[in-house]
Amino acid sequence: MTWMKSRLLLAVFAFVLLAALHPAALAQQGSAPSQTSARAASQPNDTVSAAPSTGKVVTQYAPSQENYQKAVTYSGQRYRDYFVNALYGWLVLLVVLRWRAGTKYRDWAERLSSRRLVQVIIYAPLLLLTVAALGLPTDLWDQSLQRRFGLSVQGWGSWFVDWATNQIVTLVVGTVLVWILYGVIRRSTRRWWLYFWMASIPVLLALFFLQPVVIDPLFFKFTPLQSSHPDLVAAMEHGGASRWDGDSAGPHVRDERQFEDDRAQRVCHRLWSLEACSSVGHDHRKGHRAGNVIRVWP
Incomplete structure (x- = not known):
C-alpha cells in the first residue's frame, strides 16, 4: 500500500469513526443532569435561597457582574479549546502517519495470524489505542476546564473510569468498522467509499437504538x-x-x-x-x- 493511499484511508476512517462513536462520547460527558436526593434540597443554604414572592414578572436572565464576567471568560476558553483540539487532532493523525504506525501494526498482525478476522482484532485496537493515548492530553484539559468553572464535580478517579469505559466501547465499534472497511476495499478498489458508506448506515442505526439500552448504563446507574x-x-x-x-x-x-440516572453526581x-x-x-x-x-x- 502506497503512502498516499495509507494517508487517505486513515483520514476517511478517522472521519467515519468519530461520527460513529459520537453517542458514546456524549454518554461519557453526561451533558444532561438528573435528580439528586431530596434530603440535600431540604437543608438550608446561606448563598442560594428561594426568590421572594414580590409579584414581579421576570422576563430575562440578569446575572450578577461576577457571574457575567465568569461566563464571558468561560466562553473565550471554550472557543480557544475548540480550535486547539481541532489542530491537535490533526497533529495526532500526522504523527501516526509519520511513525507509520498503521504499517507496523499491520505487519505484526500478519506475522501473528493469517486469518483476516484475527488480523483485524490485533490491528484495529492497537491503532485506536495509539490515537486515544496521543489524544489524552486534550481530554484532560477539557475536564480540567469543566472543573475549574464549576460545571463538573466529577473526581478524577471516576473520570478515568469513564474514559477507560469509553475506550472499550471505541475499540469494539472501531474494530467492527475497520473490519467492514477493509473487507469492502478488498472487494471493490474503485467504489469502496460508496459501499462502506452504505454498510456503515446499519451500524450507526444500531448504535442509535443500543445507546440507551447498552451504552448509557455503562456510564450511569438507572433506577425505576x-x-x-x-x-x-x-x-x-x-x-x-x-x-x-x-x-x-x-x-x-x-x-x-x-x-x-445519576448524572447529577457529575454536574x-x-x-x-x-x-x-x-x-x-x-x-x-x-x-x-x-x-x-x-x-x-x-
Missing part, C-alpha cells in the same frame, strides 16, 4: 422512577407528560419504563434550597423518549 419518585410519576400521568391521550403530544411510556453539587435536575423517561421496547421532567424544590 416509579420506585424512587412515585409522586412525580403520578404528576406526569396527570399532566399528560408520559401518556398520549389525544390532547398531549408524545407516545405513551409505561411507568415501569421510566427511569432516572450538580449540593444545591440546598434550589435544585433543578432532569430525568428522562425511556421506552426500551419502542425506543421512544418521554419529555424531560424538571423538579424544583423551593
Whole structure:
C-alpha cells in the first residue's frame, strides 16, 4: 500500500469513526443532569435561597457582574479549546502517519495470524489505542476546564473510569468498522467509499437504538422512577407528560419504563434550597423518549 493511499484511508476512517462513536462520547460527558436526593434540597443554604414572592414578572436572565464576567471568560476558553483540539487532532493523525504506525501494526498482525478476522482484532485496537493515548492530553484539559468553572464535580478517579469505559466501547465499534472497511476495499478498489458508506448506515442505526439500552448504563446507574419518585410519576400521568391521550403530544411510556440516572453526581453539587435536575423517561421496547421532567424544590 502506497503512502498516499495509507494517508487517505486513515483520514476517511478517522472521519467515519468519530461520527460513529459520537453517542458514546456524549454518554461519557453526561451533558444532561438528573435528580439528586431530596434530603440535600431540604437543608438550608446561606448563598442560594428561594426568590421572594414580590409579584414581579421576570422576563430575562440578569446575572450578577461576577457571574457575567465568569461566563464571558468561560466562553473565550471554550472557543480557544475548540480550535486547539481541532489542530491537535490533526497533529495526532500526522504523527501516526509519520511513525507509520498503521504499517507496523499491520505487519505484526500478519506475522501473528493469517486469518483476516484475527488480523483485524490485533490491528484495529492497537491503532485506536495509539490515537486515544496521543489524544489524552486534550481530554484532560477539557475536564480540567469543566472543573475549574464549576460545571463538573466529577473526581478524577471516576473520570478515568469513564474514559477507560469509553475506550472499550471505541475499540469494539472501531474494530467492527475497520473490519467492514477493509473487507469492502478488498472487494471493490474503485467504489469502496460508496459501499462502506452504505454498510456503515446499519451500524450507526444500531448504535442509535443500543445507546440507551447498552451504552448509557455503562456510564450511569438507572433506577425505576416509579420506585424512587412515585409522586412525580403520578404528576406526569396527570399532566399528560408520559401518556398520549389525544390532547398531549408524545407516545405513551409505561411507568415501569421510566427511569432516572445519576448524572447529577457529575454536574450538580449540593444545591440546598434550589435544585433543578432532569430525568428522562425511556421506552426500551419502542425506543421512544418521554419529555424531560424538571423538579424544583423551593
